[in-house]
Amino acid sequence: MVELRPSQALKLLHDLSFALVRDGETDLSARQITVLLTIYLEPPPHTVRGLAAKLGVTKPVITRALDTMGRLGLLSRRRDDADRRNVVVQRTVKGALYVERLGDLIVERAKELPR
Amino acid sequence: MVELRPSQALKLLHDLSFALVRDGETDLSARQITVLLTIYLEPPPHTVRGLAAKLGVTKPVITRALDTMGRLGLLSRRRDDADRRNVVVQRTVKGALYVERLGDLIVERAKELPR
DNA sequence: AGAGAACAATACGCCTCCGAAACGATCTCC
């Protein structure tokens, strides 16, 4: 439970998106960020099918998101040996660092919010 | 000053982007959200030139963002009568409601975060 | 073993966005 007023919430969102745009190296969409955070916050394993169902989008959306973020090194894919139809999404060091940095960014911005 | 742990911050971002993706009606990019919140949170007047400089992007990016969000009714444009080269961005009722709803969404999600 | 289901990836046509450059309108200043 975190107490937050609407004006603080909006300023926080503004500051965050502003920081992402300014230092804009990665340029991830809302969908991609959701996929990334789901993978790094929720317990594995994560499959394409499961992610698609969880987010309420089609499978190609997940495949493409994994393509893009895989290219950026934020995650990787591996065939499931138990059932070789499945693809298991794996975390990477680079992805973990990116997510960590993102969390710190929000914490910092939250600290500087007016009372 | 709002206290927030990194894990809480990440869960908040996850829940927010998840909600935006699930109810995905508008589908605004990070840049568009930044423009929208700048207009609604910072004191007017807002010009294309000023917004571009503030966000560190080129002017066409602002023009296109205003096109898209104008089409959605989230804001409107008006020629500046004092200097007719300038375009002044104006807030709309629909835009104000959208921003307000966004703030409430974050506050709600923040409330439900684990201690 | 063979038919059908399940899974991820790909093909296709469409749409939006991007940065750089060019453009038209308007103002400034001598």
Place this chain on the structure above:
DNA sequence: GGAGATCGTTTCGGAGGCGTATTGTTCTCT
């Protein structure tokens, strides 16, 4: 009044995302 600066928009070629439909591979079940 006229040259040059300033402002927002448009154009151009290119890149990437979207949803639907299809494909190739692998598993399941009798």
